[in-house]
Amino acid sequence: MRAARTTPAFPDLEGKHPCFSTTAEGHAKAARLHLPVAPGCNIDCAFCRRDFNRVEQRPGVAARLLSPDDAVAATGRALRIVPNLAVVGIAGPGDPLASDHAIETFSRIHALWPALTLCVSTNGLMLPERVDELAAAGVTTLTVTVNAVDPEIQARVTPKIAWKRKRVNGVEAARRLIDNQLAGIARAEKLGFTIKINTVLIPTVNDHHIGEVAKTVAEAGARMINIIPLIPEGRLAHLGEPDFIARHKARAAAGKHLTVFTHCQRCRADAVGTPGLTDFTRELYGDDIRAE
């Protein structure tokens, strides 16, 4: 297993992108701004519960949506408030590639502040169609959430998707999602993206399958994997969080194929600061950020 690193996996990003830094020192250096501009999603993960509130610390949650105009203004303010801001990411609350808001936001930010690293996190359904647009908008780091590469397992995680304006269910939906994720990762690798995979570790569903996921995405072009313990929500609220041994086994299985990211804080879609260390949300948005 390659989890405990003392040397950086990505020297160009170490200390400059908290979630592509692999040493404790590197992870603590740079801040990221998550802009919650992605309104909706095109798939239906069984564990997902998107919400607007100020209190929950988990993905899929933001105080409110921002328009691209709001997001550009917030970036300008953040650059004045957050001294070590280096990365602007879009990771929700829905999927950044399910609408045009994220790519428009990235293009405008890249034109104004080209030194910022731009980062996106997607379920990958639209990646083959939109990854070239991401590259043109200045995005260089990419996270794709891949929870299974076996359609039978994936169908239990994401039982339906919206594809070409139609609803697709079950194994057929799962096969489409996996095919698009792998094709999108391969294209992104050719375009020069640095690619991380997020895999939600779901007890009794995919906990025996993590090594296969890591092997398959590594062959497609991914460089790192982040195993995220399930937060039991939605239709998987009855499952517990995976325990320490399950997490260790999953990381060991994945570490045979990829660098394992171990510092994830399971951040909100509107997080601002250095993950796990600083939080500038109130300074940035003040009273303007509230549930709607």
Ligand code: SF4
């Ligand atoms: Fe929720 Fe993300 Fe799954 Fe969409 S891709 S349903 S936002 S967890």
Ligand code: SF4
């Ligand atoms: Fe980084 Fe994890 Fe937070 Fe994403 S959720 S910004 S990978 S620490």
